[in-house]
Amino acid sequence: MKKTLVILLVFLMLLPCATSCGENAKLEYELLDDGTYGVKAADFFVITVDELVIPAEYNGKPVTKILKEGFEGSRFRKVIIPDTVTTIGTKAFYNCHNLASVTIPSNVAAVHAEAFYNCSALVEVQNLSAIEMYVEQYEDGSVVWVIDENGNKKKSQSFRNLLRIYGANEESLVATTEDGWTLYDGQVALDYNGNEKNIKVPEGVVSILSSVERADNTETITIPDTVQYIAKSAFYAKNLHTVIFEGTLEEWEELDVKIIYTVVCSDGTIEGTYR
Numbered sequence: 001m002k003k004t005l006v007i008l009l010v011f012l013m014l015l016p017c018a019t020s021c022g023e024n025a026k027l028e029y030e031l032l033d034d035g036t037y038g039v040k041a042a043d044f045f046v047i048t049v050d051e052l053v054i055p056a057e058y059n060g061k062p063v064t065k066i067l068k069e070g071f072e073g074s075r076f077r078k079v080i081i082p083d084t085v086t087t088i089g090t091k092a093f094y095n096c097h098n099l100a101s102v103t104i105p106s107n108v109a110a111v112h113a114e115a116f117y118n119c120s121a122l123v124e125v126q127n128l129s130a131i132e133m134y135v136e137q138y139e140d141g142s143v144v145w146v147i148d149e150n151g152n153k154k155k156s157q158s159f160r161n162l163l164r165i166y167g168a169n170e171e172s173l174v175a176t177t178e179d180g181w182t183l184y185d186g187q188v189a190l191d192y193n194g195n196e197k198n199i200k201v202p203e204g205v206v207s208i209l210s211s212v213e214r215a216d217n218t219e220t221i222t223i224p225d226t227v228q229y230i231a232k233s234a235f236y237a238k239n240l241h242t243v244i245f246e247g248t249l250e251e252w253e254e255l256d257v258k259i260i261y262t263v264v265c266s267d268g269t270i271e272g273t274y275r
Contacts, residue, residue, distance in 0.1 A: 029058045030067060037063045038089070040070030047074040056082035066092040068112075074099075077121070081105050088115045088158075097121060100190070101172075104129050113157040120209045120231040121191065123163040123184045124173055135162050161207065161229060163188055178202045192218075201227065212237045220244060225266075230257045241272070 026047055030038040037058045041047050052074070055063055062084040071079075072094045078101040079093070085105055090112040093099060100121040104111065108129040116122060127133055132147035133156065144156040144165065163184060166172070173184045180194025181202055189205045192212040199215065200222040201208060207229040212218055218237045223230075225247030234257075235243070242262045245252050249265045262272035 027055075029063070032065060034064075036061050036065070036084075038065035038067040038070075039063050040067040041074060047071065047076055049076050051078040051080065052076040053080045054082055054085070056084045065089060066115075068092065069094065071096060077101065081108075083107055086110070088112060090114060091117065094118055102126070104131070106130075111156075111158045115158045117158070117160050119160070120234070122159075123188050123190065123209060125159070125162060125165050126167070126170075126172070127165050128168055133165050135164055137163075161209065161231070163207075181205075198222070200224075207231075208234045212240065222246065225251060227255070230255055235259055235261065 026042055028040055028042045030040070032038055039054055039058070052071070054066070057063055063082060064084055065087040066081070066085060066089050068089040069091045070089060072091055074093075074096050075098045076096070077098050079099065081088075081103065083105045084107065086107050086109050088104070088108060088111045092112070092115045093102075094114055094116075095118045096116075097118070097120045099116075099119045100123070102116065102122060103126040106128045108131065111131065116125070134145055136143050136145065142161050142163070144159045144162055145153045146156045147153050164173070175190070176183050176186070179202060180196070180199065181192050182190040183202065183205070184190060186204055187206040189201055189208045192199060192215055195215050195217045197217050198220045199212070199218055201224060203224050204226055205224065206226060208223070208227060209231045212221065212235065216238050218240050220242040221235070221240060222244040223246065225245070240261060242264060243259065244264045246266060249268045249270070252263060252265050252270070260272050263270040
């Protein structure tokens with residue numbers, strides 16, 4: 001009886017941590033000079049939850065900063081940033097290739113360089129902050145411009161190839177599917193969810209942002225000549241060996257895509273190094 005009671009007491013002592021430490025075990029906090037906290041992923045920990053909710057406070061103090069390189073390379077699709085956050089640090093979400101949904105809260109005053117850079121699935125951002133930003137599209141991708149307090153604009157280094165930035169009273173883009181592809185606005189191919197050997201990017205697509213890595217059977221991919229931008233991570237597929245581009249060799253070279261596969265264009269072939 002005495003032994004049973006001891007075991008029960010030990011179990012009860014451990015129970016609070018088992019029930020409340022789960023997500024927090026993946027996060028670390030840094031006390032800042034102003035007495036608030038910054039947050040990041042725990043060292044050597046890659047967060048793979050579908051949705052990451054960043055706490056608004058820690059130890060009774062507000063969480064005000066996403067720390068430098070805090071969640072670099074993590075694999076969540078959505079992040080909820082609390083209104084307490086005022087600063088999103090350099091490379092805070094760098095290389096988060098699955099990240100597809102972000103809202104910048106109203107109190108954010110600074111989004112530092114490359115905070116959302118190389119987030120290849122991120123096509124739009126909702127901006128509720130006072131930072132004035134807008135997107136301009138160019139043939140080789142897009143540029144986010146930031147307007148300062150004097151009305152001057154400068155190129156933001158925080159984002160790469162966004163389709164749009166939208167405000168509080170605007171709706172998010174609606175994703176559609178076509179032949180296994182997830183499309184935004186009919187022009188941006190986010191990812192491929194099929195498993196065919198030979199696949200084709202739908203006609204009219206301008207940008208290919210994410211990868212076909214889950215398509216284990218895919219051996220060839222055909223790309224229409226309407227495509228003007230291809231993300232670096234777009235072709236991480238295990239058995240892919242040939243890319244068929246319906247444009248010319250010159251047009252392919254203008255895309256500046258570094259891949260190891262054979263590329264077949266309308267007027268010639270570039271032999272790959274893939275074996």
